[in-house]
Amino acid sequence: MRTLTNAIESGRLAHAYLFTGVRGVGKTTTARILARALNCIGPDGQGGPTISPCGECESCLAIAEDRHVDVVEMDAASRTGVADIRELIDGVRYRPVSARNKIYIIDEVHMLSTGAFNALLKTLEEPPESVVFIFATTEIRKVPMTVLSRCQRFDLRRVEAEVLAVHLAAIAKQEEVQASPAALALIARAADGSVRDGLSILDQAIAHCGGAVEEEALGAMLGLADREKLFDLFEALMGGNIAEALAELSRQYAAGVDPIMVLVDLLELTHWLTRIKVTPDAANAIAVAEAERRRGGDLAERLSMATLTRCWQMLLKALGEARAAPNSLAAAEMALVRIAYVSDLPTPADLVKSLSDGGDAPAAAAPENPPRKPAETAPVSAPQSPSAPQSPSAPQAALASAAQPEPAEPDPGEPVAVLSGPQSFAQVVALVEENQEMLMLSDLRAYVRLVEFAPGRIEIHSLDGASKTLANDLGGKLSGWTGERWIVTVSSQEGAPTLDETAATIRAARIEEASNHPLVAAALETFTGAEITDVRDRPMKNDPKNDKGDDTA
Numbered sequence: 001m002r003t004l005t006n007a008i009e010s011g012r013l014a015h016a017y018l019f020t021g022v023r024g025v026g027k028t029t030t031a032r033i034l035a036r037a038l039n040c041i042g043p044d045g046q047g048g049p050t051i052s053p054c055g056e057c058e059s060c061l062a063i064a065e066d067r068h069v070d071v072v073e074m075d076a077a078s079r080t081g082v083a084d085i086r087e088l089i090d091g092v093r094y095r096p097v098s099a100r101n102k103i104y105i106i107d108e109v110h111m112l113s114t115g116a117f118n119a120l121l122k123t124l125e126e127p128p129e130s131v132v133f134i135f136a137t138t139e140i141r142k143v144p145m146t147v148l149s150r151c152q153r154f155d156l157r158r159v160e161a162e163v164l165a166v167h168l169a170a171i172a173k174q175e176e177v178q179a180s181p182a183a184l185a186l187i188a189r190a191a192d193g194s195v196r197d198g199l200s201i202l203d204q205a206i207a208h209c210g211g212a213v214e215e216e217a218l219g220a221m222l223g224l225a226d227r228e229k230l231f232d233l234f235e236a237l238m239g240g241n242i243a244e245a246l247a248e249l250s251r252q253y254a255a256g257v258d259p260i261m262v263l264v265d266l267l268e269l270t271h272w273l274t275r276i277k278v279t280p281d282a283a284n285a286i287a288v289a290e291a292e293r294r295r296g297g298d299l300a301e302r303l304s305m306a307t308l309t310r311c312w313q314m315l316l317k318a319l320g321e322a323r324a325a326p327n328s329l330a331a332a333e334m335a336l337v338r339i340a341y342v343s344d345l346p347t348p349a350d351l352v353k354s355l356s357d358g359g360d361a362p363a364a365a366a367p368e369n370p371p372r373k374p375a376e377t378a379p380v381s382a383p384q385s386p387s388a389p390q391s392p393s394a395p396q397a398a399l400a401s402a403a404q405p406e407p408a409e410p411d412p413g414e415p416v417a418v419l420s421g422p423q424s425f426a427q428v429v430a431l432v433e434e435n436q437e438m439l440m441l442s443d444l445r446a447y448v449r450l451v452e453f454a455p456g457r458i459e460i461h462s463l464d465g466a467s468k469t470l471a472n473d474l475g476g477k478l479s480g481w482t483g484e485r486w487i488v489t490v491s492s493q494e495g496a497p498t499l500d501e502t503a504a505t506i507r508a509a510r511i512e513e514a515s516n517h518p519l520v521a522a523a524l525e526t527f528t529g530a531e532i533t534d535v536r537d538r539p540m541k542n543d544p545k546n547d548k549g550d551d552t553a
Helices: 003-008 027-039 058-064 084-089 114-125 161-174 181-191 195-210 215-222 229-239 241-254 261-277 280-283 290-303 305-324 328-342 350-354 395-403 424-433 437-446 470-482 499-515 516-525
Strands: 016-020 071-075 102-107 129-136 152-155 450-455 455-460 489-491
Touching: 003 027, 003 152, 003 290, 016 195, 016 489, 027 058, 027 071, 027 102, 027 129, 058 395, 071 084, 071 499, 129 450, 152 161, 161 195, 181 195, 181 215, 181 229, 215 470, 229 241, 229 261, 229 305, 229 328, 241 328, 261 280, 261 305, 261 328, 280 290, 305 328, 424 437, 424 450, 424 470, 437 450, 437 470, 455 470, 470 489
Parallel strands: 016 129, 016 152, 071 102, 102 129, 455 489
Antiparallel strands: 450 455
């Protein structure tokens, strides 16, 4: 709170403050401390505003005991209307009775109605000199911008699990309660950064465990999976042991653990292992037990980054399915089966490297008669042999030439006008796209078949779905862009295929050509049910058309 410290020391106090953050991080408590700091008079009664209130003077004691007449606290969740705010505003015009400042603390301010906010605005903008407003909210986005702009905003961050675990240990010691470090770390994780939630869970745990808070009893109380059993389940999944994974899930379900929480814990474990792999110091946090640190380090060393990220994606998808499924246990079991099934499959990078080196594709110990697994391969570029010329294949060249009819031969009896505008239909389409005429561009690609093209004259065949005024619009746009006269007519002849039809035909031919390449064929055979979705060219590094070396689709 450096800003508040400097403001109090320099005497530059604001008339409105706004504290925001998750539940239970101390927003209202901070507001009360600030009220004491602004009204503290010191033990001798001669003090002024201070960042360290004495806690002994009458003002500090009265505010701490919630009996100070000049410190008004209001819960906006239960008093949301205009009448409640008017009652508050009526007292603003009167000077403080005994304190230096009259302070209004409004908790959950986002719950006020629109009318209540509007009634508060004028007073909030120009309050009397001795009035200070302190707002607290967990939903900062619901507070109108007109209110935010009139307040100094302070964001209270979540309390880190390590800090909260130390705080809970100190409280347990004061209460003379035995609590294991693993249990306190579990409470800190379950609190999710909220001190109030952590204290509530600790109080409940003391009553549940009968005075000695242990991790096993606490996990049963919270419906969480035991950490050691969670590691066992994760290792079974990564080892492809489907039977053991399902048996462990069944045991945890019988013990009262929610299957959805098992998936959440597996997600958290996967994220933690990934962090350890990237930054090994993450395993040395105070909240991490020694057994977890040892097993986590071993797993992070043995598992590849590709395996962990794949597991994360599958668990994330499985969590959504389990929450929407009528039977969360069945959904969780199916998710574990999928993860265990792919655990020993090679990654696409390993497969391509193995095949490129001339070896056999890595074998996957898949179950007998495996189900067809939909998989989307990365865009594959069919490499050419060293002796092959660097030119489009025969089908592609034929289709490309078919997409652009030959320009009409000019009549020898007519004077030839040399135009500086587009010299082909492809250049016309490019000009339309350059000028961001997206509706016209869509019609030209999908519903227009070119019959004849000459600079200044275009003859097209329009399909159903195109704009009725497409020919006139196109002619007018071209004339305006180029400064030359363009005539666009509609013909009854079929003409060449549309640009979209041509692109689809070329794409199908390229996919067919790529699928016949030995490297791609081996990949398709290894990944059962996989299919080629697209083929993209990778330009040469020295290609002047690709200065950045990026792939072009």
